[in-house]
Amino acid sequence: MLHGKVGIENMNWQAQSQFWHGKKVFLTGHTGFKGGWLTTWLSSMGAKVTGYSLAPNTSPNLYEVAKIATQCEHSCIGDIRNLDGLRDAMHASNPDLVIHMAAQPLVRYSYANPVETYATNVMGTVNLLESIRSCSNVRSVVIVTTDKCYENREWVWGYRENEPMGGYDPYSNSKGCAELVVSAYRQSFFPEKEYSKHKVAIASARAGNVIGGGDWSVDRLIPDAIAAFEANKPLLIRNPSAIRPWQHVLEPLSGYLTLAQALYERGIQFNGAWNFGPNDIDARSVKEVVELLIGRWGTPASWQQDGSLTPHEAHFLKLDCTKARQQLGWSARWSLEKSIEEIVRWHKELSSKRDMKVFMCEQIDLFNQS
Numbered sequence: 568m569l570h571g572k573v574g575i576e577n578m579n580w581q582a583q584s585q586f587w588h589g590k591k592v593f594l595t596g597h598t599g600f601k602g603g604w605l606t607t608w609l610s611s612m613g614a615k616v617t618g619y620s621l622a623p624n625t626s627p628n629l630y631e632v633a634k635i636a637t638q639c640e641h642s643c644i645g646d647i648r649n650l651d652g653l654r655d656a657m658h659a660s661n662p663d664l665v666i667h668m669a670a671q672p673l674v675r676y677s678y679a680n681p682v683e684t685y686a687t688n689v690m691g692t693v694n695l696l697e698s699i700r701s702c703s704n705v706r707s708v709v710i711v712t713t714d715k716c717y718e719n720r721e722w723v724w725g726y727r728e729n730e731p732m733g734g735y736d737p738y739s740n741s742k743g744c745a746e747l748v749v750s751a752y753r754q755s756f757f758p759e760k761e762y763s764k765h766k767v768a769i770a771s772a773r774a775g776n777v778i779g780g781g782d783w784s785v786d787r788l789i790p791d792a793i794a795a796f797e798a799n800k801p802l803l804i805r806n807p808s809a810i811r812p813w814q815h816v817l818e819p820l821s822g823y824l825t826l827a828q829a830l831y832e833r834g835i836q837f838n839g840a841w842n843f844g845p846n847d848i849d850a851r852s853v854k855e856v857v858e859l860l861i862g863r864w865g866t867p868a869s870w871q872q873d874g875s876l877t878p879h880e881a882h883f884l885k886l887d888c889t890k891a892r893q894q895l896g897w898s899a900r901w902s903l904e905k906s907i908e909e910i911v912r913w914h915k916e917l918s919s920k921r922d923m924k925v926f927m928c929e930q931i932d933l934f935n936q937s
Contacts, residue, residue: 588613596668617660629781647691677738725887774819775812780913844886
């Protein structure tokens, strides 16, 4: 079923800011890379954000660099595996909208810590949905998973939202499981036929490989590259020919915001799963991304292939985002080249001691005007 477009192509950003102004948002994962960017964006529009997440696990980290805590009404350091703590925090904030981003997000870490990965990504999602069941004010819920939730057949076509869930490694599989949890809870406790009673609309969002300034996570290409370049060392690449759907962090976040608003305003017709990925031309190899980054970096930088044994990782992965384009009016804005340019600019500004909260708002404004 097709819906009328409600998204960013038919809505100016002043109008979207008006929607979010004063809205109470419960955001898990606000201490992370994507969560920090989303907190900044929501705060800049006047939303009242309650963040719930573990403490940052890297130093430096975006949470401290961009003073994310100061942009929240409440910044709660807690574990989504703790149902009571999560439920208490959500009830205290009494949110209008919930965006769930807290996760164990790393493939290689999941091989070493599978139990933690499943407990966080699967039971954490159960705990969030269970908390929503007893929080009567919630109207819109977006659960963020990943493009890796699909059963990867290494084919050249983009995966659509109705493709089977799968996942070779514990991380990817745990996100496929989280998708099944969302579907089961929606059908069991928030059925569409009883929407007039519960008034909760729930969707899941699947994004590609997200890049941007302020990511210091281990085992991610851009953070590893910048760390190597700043140390005047060659970057070690595991799989230079692997193809991924690269996109700037603001791309999927714009999708989450558009989807959350559509759920709030128009309800269950936007239930279900949604892909948010780049244009097909930006599904590129790791080697291409690194060479673009080297070209923009401005000082000597190089890479070489890592010859050590590594766990299995998918070689080819691409998303079909036709549904989001047609029904939400959402589409990718920045090319990979523009994304790399803005990432380098972010880190150069950080090196010059810029106020990064201010600079991030400037980048968000630039993105909105694209």
